[in-house]
Amino acid sequence: MKFLAILRDSLREAVDAKIFYVMLVLSGLLTLFAFSISFEPRPARETLEWMTQMTLSDMPKMAGPPGISNIEAAFRGWLRGPQMAQLHDVTDLDPQGGHVATRRYRLRIAGLQSPDLMGRGPTVPALTAEQVGERFGKLGNFRMAEATEVKDLGNGQFELTVVPTSAMRMAWHHEVRILFGLLPVVTRRGLPVGYELYFIESNLVIDIGGWVTVLVSVIITAFFMPNMLQKGTIDLLLAKPIHRWTLLVYKYIGGLTFIFLNTTVAIVGIWLALGVRSGIWASSLLLTIPVLTFYFAILYSVSVLFGVLTRSPVASILITCFVWFLLFVVGVTHQFLELERKIELERARAENRQPEEEHWFPRVVRGVHKVLPRTRDLSVLNDLILRRELMTANQVAGTELETVAFDWKESLGVSLAFIAVMLGLACWRFSAKDY
Numbered sequence: 276m277k278f279l280a281i282l283r284d285s286l287r288e289a290v291d292a293k294i295f296y297v298m299l300v301l302s303g304l305l306t307l308f309a310f311s312i313s314f315e316p317r318p319a320r321e322t323l324e325w326m327t328q329m330t331l332s333d334m335p336k337m338a339g340p341p342g343i344s345n346i347e348a349a350f351r352g353w354l355r356g357p358q359m360a361q362l363h364d365v366t367d368l369d370p371q372g373g374h375v376a377t378r379r380y381r382l383r384i385a386g387l388q389s390p391d392l393m394g395r396g397p398t399v400p401a402l403t404a405e406q407v408g409e410r411f412g413k414l415g416n417f418r419m420a421e422a423t424e425v426k427d428l429g430n431g432q433f434e435l436t437v438v439p440t441s442a443m444r445m446a447w448h449h450e451v452r453i454l455f456g457l458l459p460v461v462t463r464r465g466l467p468v469g470y471e472l473y474f475i476e477s478n479l480v481i482d483i484g485g486w487v488t489v490l491v492s493v494i495i496t497a498f499f500m501p502n503m504l505q506k507g508t509i510d511l512l513l514a515k516p517i518h519r520w521t522l523l524v525y526k527y528i529g530g531l532t533f534i535f536l537n538t539t540v541a542i543v544g545i546w547l548a549l550g551v552r553s554g555i556w557a558s559s560l561l562l563t564i565p566v567l568t569f570y571f572a573i574l575y576s577v578s579v580l581f582g583v584l585t586r587s588p589v590a591s592i593l594i595t596c597f598v599w600f601l602l603f604v605v606g607v608t609h610q611f612l613e614l615e616r617k618i619e620l621e622r623a624r625a626e627n628r629q630p631e632e633e634h635w636f637p638r639v640v641r642g643v644h645k646v647l648p649r650t651r652d653l654s655v656l657n658d659l660i661l662r663r664e665l666m667t668a669n670q671v672a673g674t675e676l677e678t679v680a681f682d683w684k685e686s687l688g689v690s691l692a693f694i695a696v697m698l699g700l701a702c703w704r705f706s707a708k709d710y
Contacts, residue, residue, distance in 0.1 A: 294495050298488070298537045305484060306544030311455045312475070314553040316375050317448040317465035323437065324362040325448065326419060327384055330410050331360030331402065360402070361385050368436070374554070376447040380437045383428070407433050412440075419446045444555060445469035445665065468553055473665040476560050480545055481657050485567050488537055493574055493599070496530040497591040500582030520702035527579050527698060534571045538564050559664040563657050573648045573690055574599055576697035583701045599650070606651020609644040612637045648693040649686035656683075 362384050369378040384407070404427040412420030419442050425435040448465030452458060503509060503526060515522075542564055550556040578595045585591065616637070623630040 294491070295533065295537070298491065299540055302537065302541035302544060305480075305541055306548050308453075309475075309545045309548035310552065311453055312549070312552055313452045313456050314449040314468055314471065315452065317450055319367060319375055319378075319380060320362070320365045321465060322376075322446070322448045322467075323365055323380060323382060326412055326446070327360050327362045327382070330413055331384070331407065363432070374444070376443045377439055379439070381434065382437055383432060383434050385430075385432045402431065402433070403427075404433060407435060411435065412437065417442065419443050449553075468555060469665040472549060472553060472555060472557060473661055475549065476545075476557070476665070477658060477661050480542065480560070481563060481567075481661075484541060485538070485563070485657075488534060488541070489567065489571050489574070490596075492530075492534040492537070492571055493578060493595050494592055496533055496575060497578050497582065497588045497595065499526060499530050500579055500591070501586050501588050504583070504586050519706045523579070523583070523702050523705050524698065527575065530575050530579070531568060531572055535564070535568045538567050557661075557664050559660045562660050566653055566657050566660070569690070570650060570653045572694060573602075573650060576694045576701075580697045580701040580704075583704050602647060602650045605640065605644050605647055606649065606654075608640050610651060610655075612640055646689070648690040650690075652683070652686040653690075 362382060364383040366381040367378055368381055372378045404425045408422045408425040411422035412418055418440055420440060421438045422435045423438055425433055428434055446467045446469065449468040449471060450465050451460040451471050453460065500523075542560060546557075546560045549560075574595050577598045578591045581594045582588070582591045616633070619630050
């Protein structure tokens, strides 16, 4: 019961901070802004024309990493005449059937071939009814619509009935307006609502709102340990029959509670707002709450250690922000070097040669990255969580979500070990010092 009482005191300290209520107000304003965003479905022709071109056109692509041979092959593909698909007519078969993305449509399309600029005639075979039925509405393993009753009308033209799948809502083009429709977000044409939600959640909520919350939390919680170590307060706490390390760990949990509560209120509110306004309930946004909390747990362990060592909130803030910046630089540099190395290995394999030997700098970065917590991996994880649910409809077939592979077990293990080392040093110093 004593442990629970101390934990309750730590939680109360996090909630009683005045800035906590200021953050709640800001979270409410951010939620209200999310409620002001409207998603207006675009006419059916726009989405179906995009889908026709994306799934039925044969466009030359580079096979492998950028290189002279691959660029030349793609260029020759253009000269030989790519196959293009064009939408002619659209008929709504369910004009009273609810949301436009759930209705059936009859389409008339034509498969076109550009003239052969190399003078050898078109080399891409013309579309067949079977190919249209199989390929329409499918990007990779992701199917947005089923094509039924495909009829070959001759002269490269086809008539087909389109039946949307449950994924069509995510792919349907929408026009976005903010401030309850007063201000349009100007684009040449609508975009898939999945992409629009991804942009809002990834850029505005996570990249701006999330990291601002982390920064404010670093500043506010930096005062928790120095305040506890003040004369009078520490005397009262040490008079209790409890181990010092237990007291410090519970104070650490209290600091994590601060960002967890603020992040939960903000993200759940935004999730509800975007779900109501768009009709898309993307639960992936909720999964970013524990990721952001764990991200902060890494930084807060540094703040706790230097709060015990220096008993200065300013020193804790400055050192924690420096470590945050250092982890960011190391993570981004390592990711860039790994991508460069991956491209070099693919080029060497394609050209049947040995890859070039690495210089000393990539080896040093890889060694430093090996022992430091993987905050960059957590940022990538947040992005992947959102993209896997929201961005699938916007990928070209065969495109990988991850350009660089991550060992998530290693990332989690190294980050947890770093937290344990920081808290262990803080507990040792706190237990050994005579207050």
